[in-house]
Amino acid sequence: MRGSLLDAKWEMISSNLDGNIWEPGILSNGKLYNPYFPVYRELYEELPETGKMSIYERVKIEMAGKTPGA
Structure with missing residues (x-):
């Protein structure tokens, strides 16, 4: 940056x-x-402009043994 x-x-x-x-x-x-805001955002926030969930949320779902969106 x-x-x-x-x-x-x-x-x-x-x-x-x-x-x-x-x-x-x-x-x-x-x-x-x-310079760290884009990284924090990707890790912890939902991205409404792309409709993607954060990496943090995806990991939580995977650790719980659930399929995202199910």
Whole structure:
């Protein structure tokens, strides 16, 4: 992500949820990007634009011995 943005650099940013937690981010042209959000989203959130369930949900279903969509 950083390589595809102009003049991008890594920044440590205080978390919005807890000011004692610092998170890495990418700053480019005055905008802040979270390079980990796409990964977190794929792992934990349902993807309505594709109709796919998250990897986390698929693993839970497989561990329970059920077939997705059944």
